[in-house]
Amino acid sequence: MEFNLYEQDWSKYLQLEQGQLEIRKTLPRGNSHLAPEQVLQAQKARLIEAAALCIHKNGYAATSVQDIIQQAGVSRSTFYKLFQDKEACYFYCFKKLSSLHLSVLMQAYQAHKVDARPAFEVATLAFIQQLTVNPIYVNAFFALAPYSTAAVVAELNVVKTHYVTLLAYWFAILPENIARLSLPQDVFKIVVEGVFSYLRHWIMQGQVQSQESVHHHICYVIFSTLGIHTWAAQHLAQLR
Structure with a gap:
């Protein structure tokens, strides 16, 4: 099946x-x-x-x-x-949310890692669906993070580096008949930056597209950039 x-x-x-x-x-009043x-x-x-x-x-x-x-x-x-201050409150929330999203993506991938393509796709879709659990949290602490403070932006870059490392590793362990290219690290950075920018725009615009559409767009970009054109074409066909 x-x-x-x-x-x-x-x-x-x-x-x-x-x-x-x-x-x-x-909150409870009096002698609780x-x-x-x-x-x-x-x-x-x-x-x-x-x-x-x-x-x-x-x-x-x-x-x-x-x-x-x-x-x-x-x-x-x-x-x-x-x-300590507003920035500390925001930084705490950003760290919690970003750690959660990374954990969700890794758990989803690990659950399907025996089959390369579903593992990539499941991780992507699980991450996207996590973004819809609470749109207020995600807009405040994900989409608006680049417009907050220098400390948060620095931490956001650390988070992106984690995603770049994961993507590069997952690509590296694909069978040779699937991944035939040897790609520099900057390619994976471009993919992650593009996906993050797209998701921020999607969230700030009120998530007007369906999760399924967003998922196909992202998978198409990832797979086509990594040279896995057969997988990319199958996602593109779902958008027509």
Whole structure:
């Protein structure tokens, strides 16, 4: 039976829990049974979600600590107990999200690594679907990351380097009858930069295309750039 990507259960790769994606409107008042560290963690979750919502709406530069704490319903002193400043809050969120996405991609690839082409395709689609779990988080901490701070941009470049290394390694271990080219590292950098730019545009435009379309576009670009033209043509045919 032919492997069908779009009939797979992707939930096992989507690690963000929906219960963590809704802003906590209230915290227990008075003498609750929660330990102080539990209350602090709940407040941290509210601040992160509030930061995501504010940055999603207004951008990083136009969002202040006051905006975040007002949205979260948390005191200024609590914010500074958890984060040094707005940049530290944003950097924490960016690191969490980027680590999650990398983990999702690697888990998906490993689950299908015995068959080269599905492994590439599954990893790509799982990553794309992860981006749709919570559009507010992804816009705030992925699409808008290049427009935030120098520290985040530097970390974003580290993240891209991880993807370049993975792509180059996965290409290198393909059978010789599939991968006949010897490619310099810059080719893999161009692919990753292009995919990231395309996904940022897709997210910032409100994800007007279907996940399936985006997946075929990306796979076509990856496979055609790497010289695997048979695989690329099959994705191009799905777009016609």
